[in-house]
Amino acid sequence: SHSINLAVIPGDGIGQEVVAQGLKILAAVLPQDVKLETEEYDFGAKRYHATGETLTDADLDSLKKHDAILLGAIGDPSVPSGVLERGFLLKLRFAFDHHVNLRPSKLLPGVATPLAGQPEIDFVVVREGTEGPYTGNGGVIRKGTPHEVATEVSVNTAFGVERVVRDAFARAQARPRKKLTLVHKNNVLTFAGHLWTNIFAKVGAEFPEVTTDYLHVDAATIFLVTDPARFDVIVTDNLFGDIITDLAAAVSGGIGVAASGNINPSGEFPSMFEPVHGSAPDIAGQGKADPSATVLSVALLLRHLGYEAEAVRVEEAVAVDLVERGDSVRTTDEIGDALAARVAS
Amino acid sequence: SHSINLAVIPGDGIGQEVVAQGLKILAAVLPQDVKLETEEYDFGAKRYHATGETLTDADLDSLKKHDAILLGAIGDPSVPSGVLERGFLLKLRFAFDHHVNLRPSKLLPGVATPLAGQPEIDFVVVREGTEGPYTGNGGVIRKGTPHEVATEVSVNTAFGVERVVRDAFARAQARPRKKLTLVHKNNVLTFAGHLWTNIFAKVGAEFPEVTTDYLHVDAATIFLVTDPARFDVIVTDNLFGDIITDLAAAVSGGIGVAASGNINPSGEFPSMFEPVHGSAPDIAGQGKADPSATVLSVALLLRHLGYEAEAVRVEEAVAVDLVERGDSVRTTDEIGDALAARVAS
Ligand SMILES: CC(C)[C@H](C(=O)O)[C@@H](O)C(=O)O
Numbered sequence A, B: 001s002h003s004i005n006l007a008v009i010p011g012d013g014i015g016q017e018v019v020a021q022g023l024k025i026l027a028a029v030l031p032q033d034v035k036l037e038t039e040e041y042d043f044g045a046k047r048y049h050a051t052g053e054t055l056t057d058a059d060l061d062s063l064k065k066h067d068a069i070l071l072g073a074i075g076d077p078s079v080p081s082g083v084l085e086r087g088f089l090l091k092l093r094f095a096f097d098h099h100v101n102l103r104p105s106k107l108l109p110g111v112a113t114p115l116a117g118q119p120e121i122d123f124v125v126v127r128e129g130t131e132g133p134y135t136g137n138g139g140v141i142r143k144g145t146p147h148e149v150a151t152e153v154s155v156n157t158a159f160g161v162e163r164v165v166r167d168a169f170a171r172a173q174a175r176p177r178k179k180l181t182l183v184h185k186n187n188v189l190t191f192a193g194h195l196w197t198n199i200f201a202k203v204g205a206e207f208p209e210v211t212t213d214y215l216h217v218d219a220a221t222i223f224l225v226t227d228p229a230r231f232d233v234i235v236t237d238n239l240f241g242d243i244i245t246d247l248a249a250a251v252s253g254g255i256g257v258a259a260s261g262n263i264n265p266s267g268e269f270p271s272m273f274e275p276v277h278g279s280a281p282d283i284a285g286q287g288k289a290d291p292s293a294t295v296l297s298v299a300l301l302l303r304h305l306g307y308e309a310e311a312v313r314v315e316e317a318v319a320v321d322l323v324e325r326g327d328s329v330r331t332t333d334e335i336g337d338a339l340a341a342r343v344a345s
């Protein structure tokens, strides 16, 4: 299609600033004949305080009409922990069946990493996005008493596991190294572990060219710091994926450059693209935020909508900027301008 | 008491080799007038294959009579994943109510770390050991069909959380920096998260000198590689503790030096001390295993039994050995001999 109808959710904290840069780059990179329409939504802490709402059914109906969603960040210390996370972010991921949570990690030469020896890092985590311990199943009895019991139920279905495992195998198959690592904890979480392990083996039989590997999540964190080069594609559960992608971001250039896509592969619902970093209220409004993670999320958005050449141009612009920036201190806006100039030329 | 009645479980793989060094050091460091009695148990893969047993009620009755347990490693690729973990390791931790799983991390000057810039690392993780997603609650329906559903239930009780949080506050109180960080994921796992957060605040009021902090588990993995010096004592759930202590071991000298204590503080049951590394079947029987983690676990055992001066001597011996070893290649036995000589002098 020669138009993109984008929902834009700046959200809280630095969300406003970084999303503005994302849109700048999007406008600069798209071919002249593609019409970009954007509609901004006011989700987040302010609206929650004003109305008590996080994400209504009417909101979902409006969002559904867009081709994709660009999100800055949702979350503020003024809102009790969990309210916006469960009431907005997770509600949206579940409502729009974002079962492929895609998180690439690539350490560019010259980019700072806490690891010694500048290791090679170029992998992508396919995190399941609609099941596991994130379903909100569980509950509390005898709340606030010495006899309180709180449970959290991780729900895993063959349907949910197979589709994300299949997606990950297809991604591994399309990459030069063709290697897929399943990360779980099947020696302790044996019910869910067997389901993941069996489906991984079954689907793997259909992808004979893909080399497979299995790691317990605890061991995976070790290899992420001692031998990250061993990873190509990782597929994992919602919670393990949450944990290892923050670590992956930290070792491959920091949370300032970590992009993510919450993808509904069938296209039944719009997919959502967001930087992995949060709203960072401590630096909000000061022009200090690095918009690179949002801009790289825009690249994932472009790729998802079929603009592969444009996605590559955005990724290359960020890569060059990261390598060339050295110790220079620039504002959020200045980085955005520099990236927009690069992708336009 | 002037005698120690120790249960020794060498177990699988390198377990045999490293436990032998641990016993060597124990014999060398104990005062002449302390009688050390040991009884060896044959748990692990071999016994499982021969008898189908992992840990029987009669075994538990025998083990119960000891003052403490020293374990090498349990686990072998010939046994399906989960059988020995759930059937032996976790069964023992649960049966003997090892609710304080203690895992110190200290990076010694000169010791190799994957992190750049040799950061200061000296913290201890107090991992809950008898609840959370480790209870084995959950199940499977429609196994092996396209409609399979597998659940894992994390069980958290006020009783279980409060006792481990209290233990962690007391440990923080006794350390110079007096700082305790709660690690959880209370923005997503809100049922268990609220329980942990509320009890942490309540018990914290009794320890006004202890500075408290909270981190989501994903953020904690970032700080473990970007700013590990911020940690003093960490208290966390069973699964989060499993994950972050492997990462902590990796950044602070590697899994070869990571010790742990599975502690029953009341003394109703014997506590168990084990290296964090597994059975490493790939290097078993070759004299390549580093016994330092086991020897440091012996130090935790000594401290638990009241031999504080001896514990410190063992820790200092390992520290000096680690710093002085450089690139020298020594066998498991040679390292053990060197350590025994150091603690004896
Ligand atoms: C904010 C939180 C709900 C979210 C998650 O846990 O998925 C975040 O950590 C992420 O990784 O996108």
Ligand SMILES: CC(C)[C@H](C(=O)O)[C@@H](O)C(=O)O
Binding pocket: A187, A188, A218, B085, B086, B089, B090, B242, B276
């Ligand atoms: C082997 C496994 C059951 C165990 C755990 O998950 O607790 C291990 O990883 C550990 O950390 O002691």
